[in-house]
Amino acid sequence: MFHRNAPLTATGRLRLARCVVEDGWPLRRAAERFQVSHTTAARWAGRYRRHGAAGLHDRSSRPHHQPRRTPAAIEQQVVRLRREHRIGPVRLAARCGIAASTAHRILHRHHLPVLAATDRATGEPIRRYERARPGELVHIDIKKLGRIPDGGGHKVLGRAAGRANQDRRNGTGYAYLHTALDDHSRLAYTEDLPDEKAATCAGFLRRAAAWFAARGVTVERVLTDNAWAYTKNTWRDTCRELGISPRWTRPWRPQTNGKVERFHRTLLDEWAYHRPYTSQAERQAAFPDWLDWYNYHRPHTGISGHTPASRVTNLSEQHN
Structure with missing residues (x-):
């Protein structure tokens, strides 16, 4: 490894050594000619005599013997x-x-x-990948999130009062957050829908494709897990209608769809559980502003601190 100001590269060392060994130059003359010290010229000439051109490469500074090394x-x-x-x-x-x-x-x-x-299950190194352009692959997944009863849940009222408030309303059910996330840019589109049936998922795909198209991104492939709704003909027919190629993860391998899984964790930390909400409507009202912040203003560590919108051509400049 040579630094840019090194007086001798591998070629320069060979020339110096040949001048001394083969042409009979005195060491001092060779040192002056190649602008190095007398000892440096002697070292490279000696190595050339003993090992030839192979001896002119740098050697490791590791000691030959390490008596205190771990057994x-x-x-x-x-x-x-x-x-x-x-x-x-x-x-x-x-x-x-x-x-x-x-x-x-x-x-x-x-x-x-x-x-x-490393992968937690196997211990093997994680093989990370990223598609080359927006729309080449879009990850789709659903996050099931408990709804907040009017008046607040346990985060506002405490465990006992929050449970009693929920029981008085016979429970509040779940919100199904459907998310489509672009693999290259991490641009995300999310809807709060009442269920995860096949028709609901197909309708979400149509709206997500239109949302990405309005931002100059053509969805080419979608990647989902093997949930029931994504394996039915309704999903396949919708993909065919939109000109999208469907892909599925390997069974029991959620890491394959890890980008949207990680987005959902960010969504929970920075929006859903970020502060106590007194109702589901209050929490949902805060979501559009958070999603806008995520797409257009929040630095994303997975793409070197850039925003997702900055990876879509001219998108960040069009946003107000």
């Missing part, structure tokens, strides 16, 4: 425990009787990724 048996134990139990350096250190920093170095030495970058 191989302990390293193997750390690696085995990590793969079997998927635990971090602190817990590995406690089990193996070593320092947490030592456990971290062992994991790094064996090229084991950090836990945040």
Whole structure:
């Protein structure tokens, strides 16, 4: 690895060494000619004599002998425990009787990724992907959210009073939040609908496709899980009518649809549970402003701090 101001690259080292070894130049003359010190010229000339051109490459600064390095048996134990139990350096250190920093170095030495970058179920590295253009793939999913009774739930009234308020109204049921999220830009469209039946999902897809089209995005593919509504002919016929290719995740693999799953977690943290609401109507009234903030103003860490709208051509400039 050469820095940009290095006096000698691999080619320069070879020229210097040949001048000394093959052409018989004195070391001082060669050092002056190539603008390096006498010892540097001697080092490269000596390596060329012993190893030829292969000896002119940089060597590792790692020592040849490391008498205090962690024994191989302990390293193997750390690696085995990590793969079997998927635990971090602190817990590995406690089990193996070593320092947490030592456990971290062992994991790094064996090229084991950090836990945040691995799949929880299998321990395998997460393979991240992103489509090249808006509309190439849109993730669709439904989040089931309990409705708030008039007067407030347990977050406003406390557990006992909130439960009693809900019981007086014979429960309030659920809100079904249908979301379509663009894979490339993370631009999101969400509706609060009364159920998750096939006809409801098909109607949502039509409106979502029209909403994206109004923003210059043509939906080419949709990815859903294997819920009942998404496997019926109603869904397939709607996709065919709109010219959209349907895709489904592998069974028991919600990570495949992880972008919209992560959006729903953000939605819960920053809108649904962000503050106490006294009714479902109050919470729903706050949603359009939050979604506008998410799409046009909120920096998204998954796309290097940009806003979703900034990844759609001219969309952020058209928004007031």
